[in-house]
Amino acid sequence: MIKVGMGYDIHLLASGEKLLLGGVEISSAVGSVGHSDADALIHSIIDALFGAAGLGDIGEHFPPSDPAYRGISSRALLKKAAAEIGEQKFKVVNIDATVILEKPSLSSYKGQMRKNIAEDLHIDPHAVNIKAKTKEGVDATGEGRAVEAQAVVLLEGPSAPGRA
Numbered sequence: 171m172i173k174v175g176m177g178y179d180i181h182l183l184a185s186g187e188k189l190l191l192g193g194v195e196i197s198s199a200v201g202s203v204g205h206s207d208a209d210a211l212i213h214s215i216i217d218a219l220f221g222a223a224g225l226g227d228i229g230e231h232f233p234p235s236d237p238a239y240r241g242i243s244s245r246a247l248l249k250k251a252a253a254e255i256g257e258q259k260f261k262v263v264n265i266d267a268t269v270i271l272e273k274p275s276l277s278s279y280k281g282q283m284r285k286n287i288a289e290d291l292h293i294d295p296h297a298v299n300i301k302a303k304t305k306e307g308v309d310a311t312g313e314g315r316a317v318e319a320q321a322v323v324l325l326e327g328p329s330a331p332g333r334a
Contacts, residue, residue, distance in 0.1 A: 171327055173224070173326075174322065175323045177320065178318070179318070180316050187203055188201040188202075190208065191212075191319075193209065193243075193245045193283065200314070206242045207242065214267060218322060220251060220255070222260070225255070228251075252291050262293050265297065265321060267320065268319065269303070270317070270318040270319070270320075271311065271318070283300050
């Protein structure tokens with residue numbers, strides 16, 4: 171059975187914070203604000219993974235109210251999500267993700283993002299596609315006040331939940 175999931179995340183940007191996307195620290199005057207390390211790209215992928223597997227959403231698995239997740243690496247959360255979908259006998263076929271950020275340019279970072287995500291999910295880096303867009307100065311993301319990410323994931327798995 172083939173299943174598709176869509177994920178989305180947004181984080182405000184602020185001075186004095188790190189900007190992490192796809193597990194890569196981006197050189198930037200501002201960074202994303204969040205309970206964990208605020209990696210919007212990985213969060214959108216986790217949401218898409220859980221959605222495709224019919225396992226709810228990222229907040230149900232890793233609630234921001236839980237102190238255990240304060241400052242945690244999103245890559246660690248991605249590995250946990252991969253283990254959970256693996257327990258349900260799903261495997262990732264491919265990921266297509268888009269980061270929406272006015273600046274800086276992400277061109278030189280996308281290869282490492284792909285590599286990190288593929289490594290954490292135990293898939294080929296060619297199964298991961300990362301795009302970067304701006305909003306041409308429109309709304310919070312376009313005004314440089316936020317970073318957004320969207321992801322679509324294709325999973326292959328059992329024909330019925332709980333069946334191998």
